[in-house]
Amino acid sequence: MTAASMTQTAEEAALAQLIVETLNLDLAPDEIGPDGLLYGDEGLGLDSIDMLEISLTVSQRYGVKLRADAGNNTEIFHSLRSLSAYIQGHRQV
Amino acid sequence: MTQEAARLQEWARRPERGSLPLLRFGVWVARCLGRPAARLLLYPLVLYFSFLCPAASRASRAYLARVRGAAPGFAQRFTHFLTFARCLLDRVFLLNDESAAFEIEVHGDEILHAIEAQGGGCLLFGAHLGSFEVARALGRRRRRDLPISLLMYEENAQKIRAALAAINPSLATEVIGLGRAGSLIAVAERLRAGHFIGVLADRNLDGHDMRRMDFLGAPAAFPQGPFRVAAMLQRPVVFMAGLYRGGRRYELHFELLAAAPAARPANMQGWIEETMSRYVARVEHYCREAPYNWFNFHDFWA
Numbered sequence: 001m002t003a004a005s006m007t008q009t010a011e012e013a014a015l016a017q018l019i020v021e022t023l024n025l026d027l028a029p030d031e032i033g034p035d036g037l038l039y040g041d042e043g044l045g046l047d048s049i050d051m052l053e054i055s056l057t058v059s060q061r062y063g064v065k066l067r068a069d070a071g072n073n074t075e076i077f078h079s080l081r082s083l084s085a086y087i088q089g090h091r092q093v
Numbered sequence: 094m095t096q097e098a099a100r101l102q103e104w105a106r107r108p109e110r111g112s113l114p115l116l117r118f119g120v121w122v123a124r125c126l127g128r129p130a131a132r133l134l135l136y137p138l139v140l141y142f143s144f145l146c147p148a149a150s151r152a153s154r155a156y157l158a159r160v161r162g163a164a165p166g167f168a169q170r171f172t173h174f175l176t177f178a179r180c181l182l183d184r185v186f187l188l189n190d191e192s193a194a195f196e197i198e199v200h201g202d203e204i205l206h207a208i209e210a211q212g213g214g215c216l217l218f219g220a221h222l223g224s225f226e227v228a229r230a231l232g233r234r235r236r237r238d239l240p241i242s243l244l245m246y247e248e249n250a251q252k253i254r255a256a257l258a259a260i261n262p263s264l265a266t267e268v269i270g271l272g273r274a275g276s277l278i279a280v281a282e283r284l285r286a287g288h289f290i291g292v293l294a295d296r297n298l299d300g301h302d303m304r305r306m307d308f309l310g311a312p313a314a315f316p317q318g319p320f321r322v323a324a325m326l327q328r329p330v331v332f333m334a335g336l337y338r339g340g341r342r343y344e345l346h347f348e349l350l351a352a353a354p355a356a357r358p359a360n361m362q363g364w365i366e367e368t369m370s371r372y373v374a375r376v377e378h379y380c381r382e383a384p385y386n387w388f389n390f391h392d393f394w395a
Contacts, residue, residue, distance in 0.1 A: 039274040047299035049318055052277040052325060068279035077274040 034081040063092035149390035176385040192230035201347035218294040223386040227335035294319040
């Protein structure tokens with residue numbers, strides 16, 4: 001993995017901050033690897049209740065509805081990077 | 094995760110006994126024979142399974158001892174399994190829109206009407222207690238367009254969806270599979286669209302977030318997940334039980350557990366615990382009313 005892909009972009013860092021605050025995670029935002037899995041025990045260990053929590057916060061903060069059936073939800077929620085890219089592509093505020 | 098939580102988790106994810114072809118075959122037999130003959134066939138089947146499943150027998154014995162206050166004999170354990178089998182069999186006929194053949198006594202219907210009138214959906218929290226199907230059947234009979242969805246584990250959901258499609262194709266879309274990142278986001282969307290979402294709130298939705306509550310005289314682990322989701326989505330929570338009362342009779346109960354919080358509860362944990370204890374008290378009440386309707390055949394107090 002190249003050094004660039006290991007580093008969070010500014011948008012990803014802001015989103016990581018939001019996720020850590022929303023879920024009260026016991027880690028620093030910059031510890032979330034941009035390409036690491038968010039969901040499930042092989043990744044950050046988030047469950048579908050956490051994902052719901054994130055989607056509610058994201059809709060408030062960015063005005064982006066993360067729809068369960070829009071394209072491949074698993075891909076959107078795959079990693080910090082994919083989630084951030086989706087938000088940046090759809091944001092209203 | 095604690096060992097007991099792991100065990101419960103494993104149980105929740107376990108595919109239901111029997112494969113899909115067997116399930117389809119069972120449905121076919123039931124429909125060919127009709128309900129009275131199929132019910133006779135249940136006796137040898139239940140006898141067979143009560144010897145084949147010692148773990149379920151143990152669980153039945155432990156539960157019946159708690160609810161009755163005395164150790165059950167073979168007759169009571171047999172009745173327990175038979176009640177389960179009869180409810181399972183009736184699902185075939187209820188799903189096939191033959192609900193007119195059943196006498197369904199409804200209590201608390203006005204709660205659902207009030208929620209419907211306000212617009213927006215609600216969460217229907219049931220348990221592995223009696224028949225969930227009877228509520229859906231009733232919904233379809235009264236109002237063809239009342240949207241009811243059921244939350245279910247994915248591997249079970251796929252099988253059940255396939256079986257439902259075989260019985261009545263219009264029902265298959267009503268199942269929301271758990272265990273995906275977006276499962277509960279789908280629930281939020283359907284609630285906004287005014288759906289009534291059925292949840293078996295004595296098993297967890299996801300994660301290992303259990304809380305021990307006093308149940309029939311001893312602490313048992315109940316999941317917090319369903320209640321956390323209810324608080325997050327700010328929709329009313331309605332308790333639901335479809336009790337089998339013998340013959341063709343079912344008794345359907347709806348009770349308001351919690352009105353929709355106007356905002357996310359400031360004391361989230363307090364709201365969850367309060368709503369959970371109300372839920373557990375109602376489950377316990379109906380277990381005492383109709384003891385053989387409890388269909389958690391694993392050690393619930395583990």
